[in-house]
Amino acid sequence: MKKWMKVASISLASVITLAACGQEDASGDNGGSATGSDNGGENSEFTAKMVTDLSGIDDKSFNEFSWEGLKAFGEANGLEEKINYDYVTSGAAADFEPNLRSLAREGTDISWAIGFLMEDAVKTVGEQFADANIAIIDTVVPDLDNVASITFKEHEVHSLLV
Numbered sequence: 001m002k003k004w005m006k007v008a009s010i011s012l013a014s015v016i017t018l019a020a021c022g023q024e025d026a027s028g029d030n031g032g033s034a035t036g037s038d039n040g041g042e043n044s045e046f047t048a049k050m051v052t053d054l055s056g057i058d059d060k061s062f063n064e065f066s067w068e069g070l071k072a073f074g075e076a077n078g079l080e081e082k083i084n085y086d087y088v089t090s091g092a093a094a095d096f097e098p099n100l101r102s103l104a105r106e107g108t109d110i111s112w113a114i115g116f117l118m119e120d121a122v123k124t125v126g127e128q129f130a131d132a133n134i135a136i137i138d139t140v141v142p143d144l145d146n147v148a149s150i151t152f153k154e155h156e157v158h159s160l161l162v
Contacts, residue, residue, distance in 0.1 A: 044078070044079055044080065044083075044084050046077075046079065046084055046109050047083075047084050047085070047106075047107070047108045047109045047110075048070060048073065048074070048079075048084070048085045048108070048109060048110045048111075048112070049085060049086045049087060049088065049103050049108045049110075049111055049112070050066055050067065050070055050086075050087045050088070050111070050112035050113075050114055051087070051088045051090055051096065051099045051100055051103070051111065051112070051113050051114065051118065052067075052087060052088070052089050052090050052114055053090060053096075053114050053115035053117050053118065054090060054091075054092070054093065054117065056089055057087055057089060062114060062115055062137075062138075063087075063114050063115075066112065066114045066137065067087055070085050070087070070112065071085065073085070088102070088103065093117060096113070096117070096118045096120075096121035097120075097121040097124055097125060100113060100118070100121050100122065100125040100134065101125050101128070101129070103132075104125055104128070104129035104132035104134075105129075108132070109133060110133045110134075110135060111132065111133065111134045111135070112134075112135050112136075112137065113134060113135070113136040113137070114137055115136075115137060115138055115139075116136075116137075116138045116139035118136060119136065119139045119141055122134055122136045122141050122147055123141050123144065123147075126141065126144040126146055126147045127144065129146075130145075130146055131146070132146055133146055133148075134146060134147045134148070135147070135148040135149075135150055136148075136149055136150065137150045137151075138150070138151060138152070139151065
């Protein structure tokens with residue numbers, strides 16, 4: 001039961017975090033166009049991609065719930081899967097850094113590193129690509145302005161589920 005609660009809280013936080021990126025303020029302006037054009041998302045330039053940890057996209061856990069959150073964000077903002085939002089699977093820990101580096105090189109607007117196992121890779125790539133925006137879930141990478149660290153108060157999970 002405890003594992004299920006942790007997974008549920010992480011997935012909920014991922015969806016909320018990703019969905020919040022597209023929220024409109026009181027003026028109806030979301031600070032910029034996520035769709036990049038006035039034609040309902042076609043030809044959008046905004047990209048958000050994630051790198052999975054070792055368990056893959058269909059793990060019924062952390063990666064899968066993060067992907068569901070990214071898909072929900074993409075669909076809510078009229079983005080196209082595989083073009084504006086996508087994922088890269090890591091088959092081994094040695095894939096983390098090259099996968100993140102690849103996203104940075106292609107100019108992905110926000111690259112999500114799913115899980116604490118990618119901490120060293122995020123730090124390395126974040127230092128190498130100061131213009132890249134990287135978010136890592138479940139750990140803190142300090143002292144890099146281009147890296148957002150998303151952590152959870154795991155002891156407060158119960159209040160999210162009640």
